[in-house]
Amino acid sequence: MQDREQMLAWFNSFRKTNYQLFALRLLGAAEYRRLIDAFKRDSAVVTLALRRGIRALMPFAVAWNDALGNMTEQQRKAVSKIDLLSLELTRALITIDEKIIAALPMQLTAATADDLASWRPDNLPEIIIRVRRQVVESSVKKLERENSQLVRKIRGAKDALAHSEDGISQAANSLIELIDRIMRETFSKKEVLAWVEGNLPDEPELTHEKDGATLPTKRAEALCFVYRGGPVAREANEYDNGVGPSLIHDTLARAITITRTSLQKFKHEDGGTQEEKDQLLALLTGLEGALLLGLSLSHASGPVAQEYPPAGLHA
Structure with missing residues (x-):
């Protein structure tokens, strides 16, 4: 696991159905289930931290988009020739946030009601x-x-x-x-x-x-x-x-x-x-x-x- 490339290769392999069936036969049903449950619990903690981080960035994303709103397209081009200034940061953050918590045991973490409240692109104006x-x-x-x-x-x-x-x-x-x-x-x-x-x-x-x-x-x-x-x-x-x-x-x-x-x-x-x-x-x-x-x-x-x-x- 100290080798990043090896770890990523293993992780990507484990997501494939054939590899999961191999792991199931290799470990046995009980050990395999324990491995998956442990992975989900650990993932839930990491996911919660990631969601809190994304939501902490949201005021800065809104402030950035509001500040750019006072500039015309030509004025934005005068700042940079790359397309970063046209990026809709608020929508991007909400889209990531919407997909971040899947079928994970969030009840085992320190998640609050605010953490679990859903942010979706269709209620973007209300969130902003x-x-x-x-x-x-x-x-x-x-x-x-x-x-x-x-x-x-x-x-x-x-x-x-x-x-x-x-x-x-x-x-x-x-x-x-x-x-x-x-x-x-x-x-x-x-x-x-x-x-x-x-x-x-x-x-x-x-x-x-x-x-x-x-x-x-x-x-x-x-x-x-x-x-x-x-x-x-x-x-x-x-x-x-x-x-x-x-x-x-x-x-x-x-x-x-x-x-x-x-x-x-x-x-x-x-x-x-x-x-x-x-x-x-x-x-x-x-x-x-x-x-x-x-x-x-x-x-x-x-x-x-x-x-x-x-x-x-x-x-």
Whole structure:
């Protein structure tokens, strides 16, 4: 069993009817039944762990799909030439989850009623609505840890949409201010420029000139934020040549900046229509997803510049 290839070959053979009949004759009915029962019990424990792992990933899958929802197909292609961004993660996870628990003795494990509740592709919208509430709650908690005032911006945007006559423009302004403040208060423009110079000096669209001064673009600020000012260098693989920002970091940074650009038009084009409200709510949903992933990713990357300078930045 220490030889992986040998183990897989044995396992695949054992699934065949002829091999099972051979094992039955070799071991005898009683020993064979004990072997199968033991295998099912062990499989049930592994399966339960796998299902819990898949369901723990679901909020991140919903957040990812919501964040990508604010990007057009052309904007997605600008991030990556591979087809990973078109993958419907939520449906894929639910399909795997649906097939994961078969005729196994789950009553012998620590499975709860929630563990055994069925997730099926045909009730995907209901599942996404339920999981999206978790995304919102998680996003708010992470924002509160950054700055409690930022949470007020999201709540203010939602209140404006619900109660104010010019709620669309008010909500758009609140969300733009939210994006700008979280970037500004995490890293200064000087720190972002130093991070770009130390990590992505050849990457386009990260700096621009204004009044004779070089300034970082919103995309540069978003990239520095999701990287938490940490290093960009990584090993190349079949999907990633190791040059420039990674697919995930670049996608989230672009999702944040694209959402900000989309919000700009609502600052001055507030017709108060239901269609505009629906569009703004979709932008808000995508922003909450992008912030949840961006904050989770940036926290995992390490401490912020106020504690340790970004790569290429001297204290």
